[in-house]
Amino acid sequence: MTDTHVAAPRKTAGAPEPDAPRNQALARAALLLLRGRTLVVLVILILIFSAISSEYLTQSNLILMTKHVAINAILAIGVTFVILTGGIDLSVGSIAGLASMVAGGLLFKGLNMPGGTVFFSVAVVIVLGIAVGALVGALNGVLITRFKVAPFIATLGMLYVARGLAQLHSNGGTYPDLAGSAARGNEGFHFIGVDSLLGIPVAVWIMVLVAVAAIVVTTKTPFGRRIFAVGGNERAAVLSGIRVNRVKIAVYVISGACAALAGLLLTSELGAAYPDTATTYELNAIAAAVLGGTALAGGRGTIIGTVMGAFVIGFLSDGLVLVGVSTFWQSVVKGAVIVFAVITEQAQQRLQSGLTKRTA
Amino acid sequence: MSFLEARGVSKNYGGVRALKDVTFTAYRGKVNVLVGENGAGKSTLMKILSGSEQPSSGEIVLDGEPVVLGSPRAAQALGIGIIHQELSLFPNLSIAENMFAGRELRRAGRFVDAAAQKRRTREVLGRLGQDRLDPDTLVGDLPIGQQQLVEIGRALLEDVRVLIMDEPTSALSNHEVDVLFEVMADLRSQDVTVIYISHKLDEFRRIGDWVTVFRDGALVAHESMDKTDTGWIVRQMVGRDPDSLYVRNSSPVGEILLDVRGLRVPGTVRVDDVSLTVRAGEVVGIYGLMGAGRTELMETLMGMRKAAAGEVKIKGRLEGYGTVQARMAAGLALVPEDRQRDGLVQTMxxxxxxxxxxxxxxxxxxxxxxxxxxxxxxxxxxxxxxxxxxxxxxxxxxxxxxxxxxxxxxALLTEPVVLLLDEPTRGIDVGAKAQIAALMAELAARGFGVLFISSELAEVIAMADRVLVMARGRITAEFTAQNVTEEALVTASASDSVLEATP
Incomplete structure (x- = not known):
């Protein structure tokens, strides 16, 4: 068939204004800067803090800060999956706490079975801990899809329930010693949170693994494409044959599993499991995702952006501590940075749609 | 007599000239129709005349006086009102609250006078033939046609001297269009200048006094309506002959691809005992008013709604699961009515x-x-x-x-055998309509079955091999391309309009 569309291309409609190309180039440059703004902010932060404190840019401090970043980054990656579908997960901090207590309990006092107390190897404990997180995430997903509870409410409820379960697990107490023993065959839990490989903490390696896996899933798989479709327009996704409920449950499972993994890293680092582990960490995680350009409305965002967001939050907090800013001011600065990030995100969207319209 | 005039108006967006030196005249007490394909510049001119855009050059003359319309508020103050194509209503507020949004009637200078608002709303609704509508009804609960009428009612509340309507009938049923035209005739007799943008040739010829045609940002023709005919208008719009507008499917008809028996779907808009077939190489149209259950029928076929009874056979095999995935795998694909809401993922x-x-x-x-x-x-x-x-x-x-x-x-990539199209040409310009029509004929020639919904008589008659008429959830008549007429379609569809079906 022939192209019978008759409207002439608009570009030929008149002579372009002389300064149009330069404006366009400026707009493109500004857009590039806005797209990479998380990186820009990070570089600026590093420059400022290293100017104030000579300790900031040392290898040991960078490694330490990155290790702090790792835990929030893993939480934030999980939350990003949920936010991309247009949902929200407020329960990740509590899930981390619950996973911490489950794993801590298994290592410290074992599992009471009819035949006596059983101890599992560290690998099995880690798998079980992550499974608990995935299970709680699945419960979130079922509440949201089958029972039509709004994600904010469902996961707010789970924030309390999971935290309560964590406290019930030890009756509020701490499992103080997770070193295990050779006799029980459960030594080595410190590996994931304390040890290093090739000079870099294992926790950082794990963050890298999780991030790479998440990037592949979101950008290179049909499932990833469906996540963006569900968040971009749920009705269109349904009509395209996407099983929307399955996608939604899956992202809460991923979020729960990531949260549990972060909880285990934190527990390993501390060498003890206590029920308040990772309290309010959900807020840092959501902040990292938003800072990295993930739209809370869903359908827009990247894993790499989230990781960068986690770096900004982590490097900012540690930098403020290093130069001796009071914790109260740290809070103020962090909040301002998050709001500023959202403002620039909107500027980017405006500029972007302006440019595509002009070239259309 | 000329009342509102744009003299030598141009508008540039960046390097693009959306309007080229347009001199447009709207006459007092007349319905001035504006036509042209999408992007022809009519909406840009209306934005300038209603104050939401400023011209790059040229001037606006109102009642003999040059005026500057710096904002929509300034235009309103001069008595220029506009009804936009996209609804700008608050679905969470009642009809009365919507009508007075931003200009609430006050009591004691402070409190909203809800009773007076409701009274005035009832008057306006009466004028629009909607006396049975309760002003307390939430706008979100209304079918889209009635929402459109609320939008029109909002403009009528003010004393307008010029009323601009940008495709107000795109969502209206025939009965509602009649009511709107009565209102327009009424306004005309009160010396109001009506500027009416429309894509629907058969409609605006009934009401228009003057017709102005836009093409590629320029005004190409301006003529008294009775000196024109449909062919002339289409030629001006597309710059070619209208005979090539719709391509009729002429492919031989093959086996039955879609066989629906006794389909029932409960609900406020229901599907009631619908049976139909679509054969390979066949283009079947469904005509009906809004609320007749056409969209619901399509969505049920596609598995988006659950049927209470009935069976659907695709290529002779019963499809019993009734999920979107199963229907898609069996060979159905749906192009939905509302692209923005159901079709596109805007972020992608x-x-x-x-x-x-x-x-x-x-x-x-x-x-x-x-x-x-x-x-x-x-x-x-x-x-x-x-x-x-x-x-x-x-x-x-x-x-x-x-x-x-x-x-x-x-939809085509899912390799369907029957393609379901819900109002495939709604809201797109004449050139694109012709393309979509040609595509449908071509798909039929390639052995697809095509089932489409249309609210435009000319279109359904020109494109369909067979026309089914739906009213109140039932199929009330069936015509072939040979024996279908506009009158027969209207009679079969009008037995129960949406207004009676709404509680």
């Missing part, structure tokens, strides 16, 4: 939208193969002649007709 690129339903096919070892995706999308873009800045552009950068083709491309 053109390419990702085209491939959305079939993305799992383009994988190697579980990972998406960018090359295969790109090739498939490019092939579809060529096949359907989709005009776009690029496959990576966001889909919202495309025109309505090209967005529709993106949704169509996605």
């Amino acid at each position: 690129s053109v390419r990702d939208n085209i491939l959305l339903a079939t993305v799992a096919r383009f994988t190697r070892a579980g990972l998406l193969s960018g090359g295969a995706e790109q090739r498939t999308a490019e092939a579809k873009v060529r096949e359907l002649a989709i005009r776009m800045p690029g496959l990576a552009a966001t889909v919202t950068a495309l025109s309505g007709g090209n967005q529709q083709k993106v949704v169509l491309a996605r």
Whole structure:
């Protein structure tokens, strides 16, 4: 068939204004800067803090800060999956706490079975801990899809329930010693949170693994494409044959599993499991995702952006501590940075749609 | 007598000239019709005349006086009102609250006078033939046609001297259009200057006094309506002969591809005991008023709604699961009525939208193969002649007709045997309509079955081999291309309009 569309291309409609190309180039440059703004902010932060404190840019401090970043980054990656579908997960901090207590309990006092107390190897404990997180995430997903509870409410409820379960697990107490023993065959839990490989903490390696896996899933798989479709327009996704409920449950499972993994890293680092582990960490995680350009409305965002967001939050907090800013001011600065990030995100969207319209 | 005039008006957006030296005249006490394809410049001119855009050059003359319309508020103050194509209502507020939004009637200078608002709302609704509508009803609970009437009512509340209507009938049933035209005739007799933008040739010829045609940002013709005919108008709009507008399907008819028996869907808009067949190579149209259950029928066939009874056979095999996935696998694909709401993922690129339903096919070892995706999308873009800045552009950068083709491309990629199209030409311009019509005929020639919904008589008559008429959820009549007439369709569809069906 022939192209019978008759409207002439608009570009030929008149002579372009002389300064149009330069404006366009400026707009493109500004857009590039806005797209990479998380990186820009990070570089600026590093420059400022290293100017104030000579300790900031040392290898040991960078490694330490990155290790702090790792835990929030893993939480934030999980939350990003949920936010991309247009949902929200407020329960990740509590899930981390619950996973911490489950794993801590298994290592410290074992599992009471009819035949006596059983101890599992560290690998099995880690798998079980992550499974608990995935299970709680699945419960979130079922509440949201089958029972039509709004994600904010469902996961707010789970924030309390999971935290309560964590406290019930030890009756509020701490499992103080997770070193295990050779006799029980459960030594080595410190590996994931304390040890290093090739000079870099294992926790950082794990963050890298999780991030790479998440990037592949979101950008290179049909499932990833469906996540963006569900968040971009749920009705269109349904009509395209996407099983929307399955996608939604899956992202809460991923979020729960990531949260549990972060909880285990934190527990390993501390060498003890206590029920308040990772309290309010959900807020840092959501902040990292938003800072990295993930739209809370869903359908827009990247894993790499989230990781960068986690770096900004982590490097900012540690930098403020290093130069001796009071914790109260740290809070103020962090909040301002998050709001500023959202403002620039909107500027980017405006500029972007302006440019595509002009070239259309 | 000229009342509102644009003299030598141009408008540039960046380097693009959307309006080129347009001199347009609207006459007092007349219905001045504006036609032209999408992007022809009519909406831009209306934005200038209603104060929401400023001209790059040229002047506006109102009642003999040059005026500056610096903002919509300034235009309103001069008595220029506009009804936009997109509804700007608050679905969470009642009809009365919507009517007075931003200009609430006050009591004691402070409190909203809800009783007076309701009284005035009732008057206006009465004028629009909607006396049975309760002013307390939430606008979100109204069918879209009645929402449109609320929007019109809002403009009528003010004393307007010029009323601009940008495609107000696109969502109205025939009965509602009649009511609107009565209101327009009423306004005309009160010396109000009406400027009426429309795509529907058969409609505006009934009401218009003057017709002005736009093409590519320029005014190409201005004529008294009774000196024109439909062919002349279409020729001015597209710059060619209208005979080529719709291509009739003439392919031989084959086996039955879709066989629906006794389909029932409960609900406020129901589907009641519908049976129909679509054969290979056949284009079947469903005509009916809004609320007749046409969209509900399509959505049920596609598995988006659950049927209470009835069976659906596709290529002779009963499809009993009734989920979107099962129906898609069996060979149905739906191009929905509301592209923005049900069709497009606005945050995604053109390419990702085209491939959305079939993305799992383009994988190697579980990972998406960018090359295969790109090739498939490019092939579809060529096949359907989709005009776009690029496959990576966001889909919202495309025109309505090209967005529709993106949704169509996605449906075709699922390799359907029967294609369901719900108002496929709604809201797109004449040129794009012709293309969509040609595509439907071509698909039939390739052995697809095509089942489409249309509210436009001329279109359904020109395009369908068989026309089914729906009213109140039932199929009330069936015609062939040989024996169908406009009168017969209207009679069969009008037995129960949407207004009676709404509680």
